[in-house]
Amino acid sequence: MTSSADAVVIGGGILGVSTAHFLAKLGYGSIVLLEKKTLAAVSTGHSAAAIRTFYSNPLTIRLARRAVEMFSNANEELGGDCGFNQVGYMTLLSQADLEAGKQVIEMERQAGIRVEELTKADVHERLPMVDLENVDCAILEPDSGYVDPVKTTRTMASSVKEMGLDVFEGVGATGIRLKNGHVDAVDTEEGTIQTSVVVNAAGGWGGQVGSWVGLKYSLRWSREVDIVLEVPFETSAFPWLSDPQIRFYTRQEGPRQLLVGLGFPKEIEPLDIENYDQNLDDSTRERIETCLRRRIPSSEGSKLVRGWASMYTITDDWHPLVGPEEQISGYYACVAGNGHCFKLGPPIGESLAHMIAGKPPPADLNQLRPGRFAEGEYFKSVWGSGNRA
Ligand SMILES: Cc1cc2nc3c(=O)[nH]c(=O)nc-3n(C[C@H](O)[C@H](O)[C@H](O)COP(=O)(O)OP(=O)(O)OC[C@H]3O[C@@H](n4cnc5c(N)ncnc54)[C@H](O)[C@@H]3O)c2cc1C
The missing domain is CATH 3.50.50.60 (FAD/NAD(P)-binding domain)
Structure with a gap:
């Protein structure tokens, strides 16, 4: 030392x-x-390692934009390849979310971020397996994605x-x-x-x-779970999909595999940081799979590949x-x-x-x-x- x-x-x-x-x-x-x-x-x-810019305050958007830039040029900016999969980040919006969603788009555009507004028909064309009940439209950030943390x-x-x-x-x-x-x-x-x-x-x-x-x-801490499922459909064109109504997110993990977790807004599941269960538990697994089935009914019959729990450290x-x-x-x-x-x-x-x-x-x-x-x-x-x- x-x-x-x-x-x-x-x-x-x-x-x-x-x-x-x-x-x-x-x-x-x-x-x-x-x-x-x-x-x-x-x-x-x-971490699920989403690299996305869909935030609702200028500083976080600016930092997130810089993150996309850094991961897009990882060899020069971060010292080597970080496995950036630029699959895009799509947020489904209900009628109730429209006004706030438009404010986010405006802030992102002001920060120079590419954002596409998709109609329900556009989303259906890209992701025919997704049930669009209560979805009014979607926002797509084509340059976002995920990396290997x-x-x-x-x-x-x-x-x-x-x-x-x-x-x-x-x-x-x-x-x-x-x-x-x-x-x-x-x-x-x-x-x-x-x-x-x-x-x-x-x-x-x-x-x-x-x-x-x-x-x-x-500070507070919350237990956070992600699972990886083998699904009965092709996932190579699957973007990061965020669904604030059903409150889950999913993204491709590999061929015919999706990573899935519970999304914002979130409840907190308090934990003792020195001693908490880091294994996937049945009830959280069931909750996550139910969310996915509601939005993607054909995910019924998916097989669990793996799952884990870790923690968020949360400020006020x-x-x-x-x-x-x-x-x-x-x-x-x-x-x-x-x-x-x-x-x-x-x-x-x-x-x-x-x-x-x-x-x-x-x-x-x-x-x-x-x-x-x-x-x-x-x-x-x-x-x-x-x-x-
Ligand atoms: C399931 C899950 C999914 C997530 N998904 C996303 C996502 O999609 N996108 C995103 O941006 N973020 C995501 N996050 C959040 C993100 O992972 C965290 O915000 C981020 O990793 C926090 O990094 P950190 O360095 O603060 O903490 P940590 O990664 O926890 O690192 C802190 C380190 O400090 C070490 N340490 C503590 N005390 C000492 C000591 N006394 N001496 C030496 N070392 C010490 C610990 O061992 C630990 O390794 C997710 C988090 C979880 C749990």
């Missing part, structure tokens, strides 16, 4: 790895990334090894030392690293890491906490991905790394500052109350 570094990043999910990746690319010096399990072992590696994380970490990043898997951080209000060192299971910069990217454990320097983050407005904490110089939060931060990880990491290095960030992340709730500032959604971002 090295005894000093220019920056220490705690957490080897997409948020920590992205921040470390861009710090290294900026020539920040020696960067140590500590991951107590293995890279992408928790939320990141279990583990490959992305490992690629982003390994590609900057020569630029100063040292990754330690199986080594947890155990404390942060301060000197006169400045970060001075990080304690680990294998010794102490002197450093003046620490990034808290510990995901579900972000509150614990923050508490080492006296910070309190209000379902957006992450990113940025410095005024009272602790050298400390930066990059915590709580909620359901969106696989895709937002690389663009957030890029801008946070610029902030740490004292360079103008490509995106102004001030709206994500960790202290926003104390100032009464919360992200709002055009979908009204609820957690649809």
Whole structure:
């Protein structure tokens, strides 16, 4: 274990790895990334990894647009191929969703994103197996899609090894030392690293890491399940399909395979992050399959290939906490991905790394500052109350 570094990043999910990746690319010096399990072992590696821009506030749309750009040029932007399948992202809209949907389209177009408005007949032509009951129209983002989350994380970490990043898997951080209000060192299971910069990217454990320097983050956790089914129809032309009425999403996973999960707006299924069931349970499986059968009746008789449970780490407005904490110089939060931060990880990491290095960030992340709730500032959604971002 090295005894000093220019920056220490705690957490080897997409948020920590992205921040470390861009710090290294900026020539920040020696960067140590500590991951107590293995890279992408928790939320990141279990993500459905949608790369889409269908959000209802300008900052998230801007970051998501940058994500599409980064994944489209992954060799140059992220250090290698991340397995981007640009299958498109289609959201089905009911009459009740039309007004809010139009606001989203307008915001996306203002951000320069290609968006197509599809009639019911267009959707039927593309996806004849989908029952369009209560669907008025759909929105298609042709440039969106999904990637391989583990490959992305490992690629982003390994590609900057020569630029100063040292990754330690199986080594947890155990404390942060301060000197006169400045970060001075990080304690680990294998010794102490002197450093003046620490990034808290510990995901579900972000509150614990923050508490080492006296910070309190209000976080909740929800168990989240995805399943992969072998379906009785061809899926090669299947886009990402989001259905806010029946509240599920699905996308192709392989030939005649769909990945399916419960979609926004969501209920929370609270969990103990140290001890929760990471296996697929029968009742959630049944719920997911019922949603799919309602929209795609011919999925009846599908065979389960696999399924898993992982977690969302959730803030009070379902957006992450990113940025410095005024009272602790050298400390930066990059915590709580909620359901969106696989895709937002690389663009957030890029801008946070610029902030740490004292360079103008490509995106102004001030709206994500960790202290926003104390100032009464919360992200709002055009979908009204609820957690649809
Ligand atoms: C089922 C599911 C589907 C999802 N689908 C999507 C999607 O389609 N699109 C999307 O954008 N997002 C999606 N998400 C959300 C996305 O995966 C998360 O927002 C994102 O992965 C969060 O990344 P993270 O780096 O904050 O957390 P994590 O990946 O959990 O990483 C945090 C890491 O910190 C490590 N750690 C904690 N404490 C310490 C310590 N003391 N020392 C060292 N290491 C420590 C942990 O071991 C962990 O590996 C999904 C999530 C789930 C669960």
